Amino acid sequence: xxxxxxxxxAYANEDAxxxxxxxxxxxxxxxxxxxxxxxxxxxxxxxxxxxxxxVDGQHSWNSPEGEAVSIQYVADANGxxxxxxxxxxxxxxPIPEAILRxxxxxxxxxxxx
Numbered sequence: 001x002x003x004x005x006x007x008x009x010a011y012a013n014e015d016a017x018x019x020x021x022x023x024x025x026x027x028x029x030x031x032x033x034x035x036x037x038x039x040x041x042x043x044x045x046x047x048x049x050x051x052x053x054x055v056d057g058q059h060s061w062n063s064p065e066g067e068a069v070s071i072q073y074v075a076d077a078n079g080x081x082x083x084x085x086x087x088x089x090x091x092x093x094p095i096p097e098a099i100l101r102x103x104x105x106x107x108x109x110x111x112x113x
Contacts (some may be wrong), residue, residue, distance in 0.1 A: 016040065038062075052077045 015016035031045035044057035053076065060070035072083045082089060 016036040016038040018034070019037055020033055022034075023032040024030060028048040029046060032043070034040070034042045039060070039062040041060045042057070044054040044055060046053050055075040056073070057075075058070065058072045060068065063069050068086065071085045071089075072079050074083060
């Protein structure tokens with residue numbers, strides 16, 4: 001979450017003016033919003049469920065090339081999960097067949113130590 005925030009702010013120029021800045025922090029929930037005049041728009045809200053936090057958020061900005069960039073996410077007990085991204089985030093290539101066979105062999109032949 002912090003990385004995405006820093007990434008969005010890294011694209012912001014130092015002369016950006018704050019159009020909106022809201023924060024509310026409580027023991028079991030929080031929310032904040034930041035909007036700058038250079039297209040950076042960040043919103044995040046979190047809620048404590050038992051001993052675990054669930055955080056929903058979105059960040060958007062314009063790239064140096066003028067392209068609209070946005071990401072919507074949730075972070076909870078299952079980790080950070082991107083719900084949508086524009087442009088789409090890159091995906092890793094498939095695991096090569098030889099590596100998959102090697103992993104299967106290792107699984108079926110555990111070390112005797």
